[in-house]
Amino acid sequence: MLSPPPSESEEVDPWERPTAEVLSGVSALLAERGLSIDIEALRLELEGSAGGPADLSVPLHRVARQAGRDPAELAGELTKAWPTRGSTLNASAKGAYLNFDAEPNQLAATTLLLIGLRGEKYGFLRPTATSVCVEHTSANPNGPFHIGRVRNAIIGDTYARILRAAGHPVTVHYYVDDVGRQAAVISWIWSKPRAEWPPAALATLPTGSDGPALNEKPDHYYGRPYPAVSALLKEDASLAADLGSYAKQVEEGRAPPLHRELSAKVLDGMLASLARLGIRYDELVWESRFLGDGSVDKMIARLKAAPHAVQEENGAWAIDATGYGLPQESSRLIFTRADGTSLYATRDLAYHESKFAAFPRVIDVLGADHLLHSRVLSALLTEIGEPRRPEFVFYQYIQAPGGSKMSTRAGTAVYLDDLLDEAVSRAHTEVLARREDLDDAAVDQIAEAVGASAVRYSILRVAPDKPVQFRWEEALSFEGRTAPFLLYSYARATTLLRKAGRLEPPYPSEAGQLVAPEERRLVRTLSRLPGVVRYAARTGHVHSLATYAHELADAFHSCYQAVPVLRAGAERESRIALVAATRTTLGTTLDLLGLARPERM
RNA sequence: GGGCGCGUCGCCUAGCCUGGAUAGGGCACCGGGUUCCUAACCCGGCCGCCGGGGGUUCAAAUCCCCCCGCGCCCGCCA
Structure with missing residues (x-):
């Protein structure tokens, strides 16, 4: 830089x-x-x-x-x-x-000067020392992502980018559940000889295969039996008991090596999908870590000493939650099972204490279904005398096309990988139809950028607390308020500048002759980015940046149409500077949204 | 039953935190635009009084109350 x-x-x-x-x-x-x-x-x-x-x-x-x-x-x-x-x-x-x-000329001068000086950092605010930990995604490694869950990752990743731009040092966590019962299901079934598999589970595997097919990702392959098995577990008590004792081994650190191996493989497959969307993590935090390092035991000891700790008749321990304003006030927050093992909330508590020890601000991106859990967590934090709280960002799930809940078992899930493949394939067709001059590699590259960005933007453009129904036509739309519209704007600016012989941000003295209404509107829009970043960082409304991106691209497209640049006379240099400022600003905006910035389309 | 969220043009959506000037966009539809820097584009038209009711206020899509509809949650699951 x-x-x-x-x-x-x-x-x-x-x-x-x-x-x-x-x-x-x-x-x-x-x-x-x-x-x-x-x-x-x-x-x-x-x-x-x-x-x-x-x-x-x-x-x-x-x-x-x-x-x-x-x-x-x-x-x-x-x-x-x-x-x-x-x-x-x-x-x-x-x-x-x-x-x-x-005064328009003044604003143009100030804005272009600032963009010229800050370059790709235009839109970034002053640095602050307050470091932030953003935890997002944290989906269990038990199968491929579907669209319902991936909203978490997209919102969380974008928020992390925006917080960085707002000046915070940001660390992104993916909390990997490799401990609980749900997490044990995959390795439990795969650790059994095939002959012992329930027929319903066996039926989910491709016939005659002994391992993942070459073209099947590990999350898809190893996740195959999960829906069938979890259904069986609800009906078959002896099966559930068998899983229970296996899960206890896992919690006690006595799981077969296969357990960690499969968790890691499935997770790799999931992370590969997210990587296509530009989503990466600073740290994978394995839940088992807090069992291994004794922090869960310490947490249990603290909870047992808490003001409202009680032991149930069967030996389980709980916090009497009366007075915390939780629903069903009489109910108790169990923190150890009768067999002495810990629960998700207990381990999550230990995890949060570790986050508080390292970061002044802690943000959790959670689905609306975790709302109650967040309250339980807060109650438990009070019980152990911890005054700090995470900031929660909630989002509603994306529903399946029919309006029902997206569920693998019900067959209503739309997989991220399928959506991405479809989007990229459609983008491929579009590129081919428009550009006969490009070689295959270039076409592939553009198609991947356009397809993945379209998927990401289709989710990002809607406020997180809005329940939305997934629609193929919308997710795969390439016109209007979509990522391709934004990317096209960027590609147009880039091509134009390349023809002008320079891609650098504007020089300070070049704003003099921007008088067309379209130019003035574009300048105004450019000037707003820092304010939008500040707002999005403060509120967590990441979609406001998505809205801004469309306004910026729109202002540029209008300007592009209305005002010639390369063929201009006296205004040529000023206009080139304006296009350069736009390219820089739009590029930063695309980065913050995690979208691609193709040089051509 | 209780808690939380959502309800804005035919469809999707911004604005609601911090009440304020004719409620912004997109899709669809209609009509235009390519001898000229990529038409995944641009210009124009049509379309809503903001789920319903009440309240607060000089002023309510925005705040408060009630109701209706939809979603999520209410496990010694995560």
Whole structure:
């Protein structure tokens, strides 16, 4: 990277100065009239006014009313009082609003200068020392991903990217459950000789095969018997008991080597799918670690000493949860089974204590089905005297096409691998139809980028707490508000710049001649990225960045259509600089969303 | 039954945290655009009063209450 991190004093946002100017200017003018306004509230108000009728707008209803004055009249008065000299903003009154518009040439100059200086780091905020641990995905290694679960990984990965851009050192965890009963099912069945497999389980394997077919990923192959076996376990008590004793061995660290081996293989297959979406982890945290290092035992000891610890008649230990506001107040939070083994919540507690020891901020991305668990965790943290809490980001599951829950067993699951393959294959067709000049390798590369990005964006564009139904047509759509629209915008900018003979970000002095409405709209959109990053980092609304990406690409496509660049006269250099700024900014936005940035399409 | 989330044009969706100016986009549909930097594009048109009711407020898609619909959860599973 060309660009060093910004120093404390360095500007990162073109709106920083104008906002400060309005805050101090308006409060000074009001003070002269014996009025006051809440600066912090106004700051938020201004942040939210981007995209409105004015660049920065101050509603005066409240202040005026408190002073018994007519808002519109006050707005007019303040407009006249606003210093015309020394200000980069034009003040105007519209009804009760005191509006400020940045002078377009000034805004273009500031924005392009900033993008030129920061390069690929434009959009990044000032660094902070507060490190964050983001845990996401954490799906059990017992079979391939389906779309319902993968929303977690996509949201979590994007949030981690955004937090990094917001200046945090970020560590991403995948918590791998290799301990509980669910985790034991796979190795338990595969550790048995084939002759001992229940027929229903055996029937899930391809006939005559002895191992994974060459073209079948390990998560798919070893995951084959899982649905059938878990169904059998619900009906067959002796089978369940057999699994129980196997699971106890696992928890006690006496599992056959096959256990860890299969967990790792299946996980590898799952991670390979996620890697196609650009998702990677800093650390795989194996749950068994907390059993091995004694931290679960220590946690159990702490829980037994907790204020509301009770032992059940059969020997299990629990926390009396009455008073924690959980549903079914009379129920108890069991933390050791009758046989003395630990439960998921107990181990998760040990894991969280290890996270708190290393990170000031801890974020967990969880499906809506884990809401109660998060409350249980909080209650248990209180019990052990831990004041800190993770920040939870919840998302609703993606439902199967019919509207039912996505379930492997019910056959309603849509697998990530299948969706990716289909998307890439469709992208391949599209590329071939448009580009006869490319060689096979180039076509493949573009198709992979377009297909994978389309899948990722189709999930990212919707607010996490919105329940959505999966639809093939939507996930595979390549037009309108989709990733290909964004990627195409980037590819267009890149091609244009290549023809112009330079791909670098703009130079400081080049913003002079951007006067077309399309150009001014594009500049405004470019100027907003740092604000969008700040908002997304603060709220966890990663989809707001997805929305922004579309607005940026849209503004560029319009501009591209309306304003010639290479054939332009005096404006040529300014326009090339604008395209360069767009390419840089859009590239960063695509990176933050985990989408590809193809040089051509 | 209880808890939580969601309910915005024919379909999908932003805005709801921080109440404020004619509620933004996309798909579909209709009509235009390629002797010119990639038409996975652009321009225009059509379409909603924000699930229903009540309340707070100068002002409610946004806050509060009730109701309806959908989803998730309520294991010594994870």
